[in-house]
Amino acid sequence: MNPFKFGTIVEDDFFTDRKSESEVLKQKLDSENHIVIIGPRRFGKSSLVQKVVTEIGRPYIRIDLQYVLSVTEFAAQILKSVFKLYPYEKIKHQLSHFRIVPTISTNAVTGALDVSFQSGGGSTILLEDAIATLEKVSTEKNRLIVILDEFQEVTKIQKGFDKQLRALIQQQKGLNYILLGSQESMMEDIFEKKKSPFYHFGQIMRLQKIPYADFAEYIKKRLPKCNDNEQDCITNKILDITQCHPYYTQQLSSQVWELMNYQKITDNVVELAIEQLTNMHDLDFERLWISMNHTNREILRQIALSQNPLQNREKPTSTSFSAIKRLMRDGYIIYVDKYEIEDPFFAKWIINKEL
Ligand SMILES: Nc1ncnc2c1ncn2[C@@H]1O[C@H](COP(=O)(O)OP(=O)(O)OP(=O)(O)O)[C@@H](O)[C@H]1O
Ligand SMILES: [Mg+2]
Structure with missing residues (x-):
């Protein structure tokens, strides 16, 4: 079986490194504090958290x-998740505090419990009661x-x-929240802007790429x-092109593995895999390129050619800077160290x- 995996949360054999991040996360979870994890898309945030909690x-x-x-x-999702975790019979008494009584039904095919609420009630009450359930089911031994x-x-x-969410979580004891997100500027606004309700909510961890030596x-x-x-x-060539980006490294490695394993190619195998992957997405890339305005195209091209996009003499730095921010x-x-x-x-x- 192909030993590389991309696109979903990875665990066990498909997961590498993140030792210090795992340790830090574990230590923080051993306290009453909450954690915020910020990192670019597909850097492995969900996988890291999944590994640690497991x-x-x-x-x-x-x-x-x-x-x-x-x-x-x-x-409704909170309740559904709680039912997945604890036997319904054991916790049904916890639901007595609900001011809008939830309707719970069983999906005949999957056997999973579904939750719905009668309409007409306010969503604020529902949110309060659902969040309160989390504190009720959490125990000192098994937070x-x-x-x-x-x-x-x-x-x-x-x-x-x-x-509302912040106000409710604020009052809770005996459980940890981990909040993760990828659009860094938005996450920063949420957690670092004084006016935001989640300002200084928890310690912020910024996820980096996987170190070269470990990925190699x-x-x-x-x-x-x-x-x-x-x-x-082959390994060095893979990492040179992906720059240790977790998702793309696994994707390219997977393609290389297929060519080596099934077609017995080793000469220029990385170049061939890159060509295949680039061709595969040709239509998407073209659409994307067409949707970009002239300034964005210029910036993307400069970055692709490893030039500094802020050193464009034809455009004022402020124009380039705002375009970079939007991109x-x-x-x-x-x-990460430089624009990529x-x-x-x-x-x-x-x-x-370009060529
Ligand atoms: N520790 C790791 N070791 C090896 N590969 C990893 C690791 N973490 C992530 N990856 C690769 O990156 C991909 C994306 O991981 P994951 O979904 O956890 O990232 P994410 O940051 O949560 O992404 P998203 O922004 O899409 O939610 C995985 O499918 C896997 O290929
Ligand atoms: Mg994720």
């Missing part, structure tokens, strides 16, 4: 705010961990939701057998079109 063995629920469209839905993923979406769900060892161990030099050379907000470029195009294959595509 290892420490405490009960946890995870809600992805990207898929929550209303406060009522959020309340609950509540993971709210893609937390930058909190401001989009309903006006004032962030404020991970890749080399998993590549199909060939001579040692060749393996080193970063939308996730097309990231800043988030997707190395898009960078490659831009360079190819």
Whole structure:
């Protein structure tokens, strides 16, 4: 089986490094504090948290705010997650405090419990009662961990939701919240702006890429057998193009592995894999490029060619800077030591079109 995996949360054999981050997270979870994790998209935030909570063995629920469209839905999801964790019979008495009685039904196919609320009640009451349930089911011996993923979406769900949520969480004891999100500028606004309800909510951890040496060892161990030099050379080429970005490194390694394993190619195998991946996304890249204005295109091209986008003599620095900020907000470029195009294959595509 292909030993590389990308696109979903990775665990066990597909997970590497993050030792110090795991330690820090564990220590923080051993306190009454809450944690905020910020990092670019697909850097491995969800995987890291999943690994840590699984290892420490405490009960946890995870809600992805990207898929929550209303406060009522959020309340329903909390209850559903709680039912997954604790036997219904054991906790049904906890529901007696609900001012709007939830309707619980069983999905005949999956056996999972579904939760809905009668309409007409206010969502504030639902939110209060749902959040209160979390504190009630958490015990001193087995403190609950509540993971709210893609937390930058909190401001989009309903006006004032962030404020209500913060006020409720603030009063709780005996459980930890982990809030993670990827649109860094939005996450920074939420947690670092004085006016934001979540200002100074918890300690902020910024997730970096996986260190070169560790990723190199991970890749080399998993590549199909060939001579040692060749393996080193392939590994280095992979990491040079992906710059240790967790997702793209796994994606490229996976493609390289397929070519080596099934087609027995080793010569220029990385170049071939890059070409395949770039071609595969040709249409998406073209659409993306067309949707960009002239300034954005110029900046993307400069970054792709490893030039400093702020040294464009034809444009005032302020124009370039605002464009870079917008491109970063939308996730097309990231800043790690220097500006980088988030997707190395898009960078490659831009360079190819330039030539
Ligand atoms: N520790 C790791 N070791 C190896 N690969 C990893 C690791 N963490 C993440 N990856 C790779 O990156 C991909 C994305 O990971 P994950 O979904 O955890 O990131 P994320 O930051 O939560 O992404 P998103 O912003 O999309 O929510 C994984 O599918 C995997 O290929
Ligand atoms: Mg994630």
